[in-house]
Amino acid sequence: MADPILYGPGYSTYTRSARLALEEKGVGYQHVEVDFLQGMPEDQRARQPFGKVPAFEHDGFRLYETCAIERYVDEAFAGPALQPxxxxxxxxxxxxxxxxxxxxxxxxxxxxxxxxxxxxxMGGTPDEAAIEAALPAVRNSMGTLEQLLGDQAFLAGESLSLADLHLAPIFAYFTATPESVPILADKPGLHRWWESIKGRESVAKTEPNLG
Incomplete structure (x- = not known):
């Protein structure tokens, strides 16, 4: 059986989530970089008709949509369960x-x-008005996630799940912004969760190279 192939840019949070699932399962796979900043390549559009990433292929079976890919990886391969x-x-x-x-x-x-x-x-200047406009929704999301996490070790219980792998790439970028500091100041659960997640080998192996 051939190794699965994942198509998508390493900097994409969705590509990284799928890679995290593959890494956590211990599945050998090929990652094909697809940089859509210069326009979506036609061969990628053939794999994903909506012009998004990632796309996935395994023994002739083609799949897109990150959650579907993650679930397939968890259910089709041996390794630790990633769903409760x-x-x-x-x-x-x-x-x-x-x-x-x-x-x-x-x-x-x-x-x-x-x-x-x-x-x-990219040589541009941040749009401060756009940032300010986004912050209420960001605060609401992080507050909701803090409540859902509660005292659990992971988002969906006491074991790592696809929910954690879905959030991790988003959270990695978010915590690199100065805005994250005040937003997370009163969220000890998310701090604790991130400390346990960011040191995982899968996270280190999928760290994007942003140049």
Whole structure:
């Protein structure tokens, strides 16, 4: 059986989430870099008709959408389970992933991180008005995640799950912004969670090279 192939830029939080799942499962895989900043390559559009990343292939089986890829990786390969066994834990994991996709990613990465971190790397100037406009949604998301985490070790319970792997790349970028400091000041749970996550081997192996 051939190793799976993951297509997507290493700096993408969604590509990194899928890579984290592969790393945590101990699956050998090929990561093909796809840099869409210069325009989405046609071969990638053939793999992902909506022009997004990542895309995935395994023995002729093609898949896109990060959550679907993560679940396939967890269920198709041997290794530690990345989804809770009980219905409530699995439902909580699914809920948190949906929260991250629907309410957290856009203001946190799409606005705050892009303006504060990426714009200067590209030779631009951060749009302070856009940053200010994003902060209420970022605060709401982080407050909600703090409540959902509670006293648990991980987001969906006492074991690492796909919810943690979905949040980790977002959180890595978020904590590199100065805005994260006051937002996280009263969130000890997220501090504790991040301390346990950021030292994992999978996180180190998928660290993006931003030049």
């Amino acid at each position: 066994a009980d219905p409530r834990g699995r439902a909580r994991m699914t809920q948190i992933i949906s929260v991250l996709d629907s309410y957290t990613y856009a203001p946190t990465v799409g606005q705050l991180v892009i303006q504060r971190l990426v714009a200067p790397l």
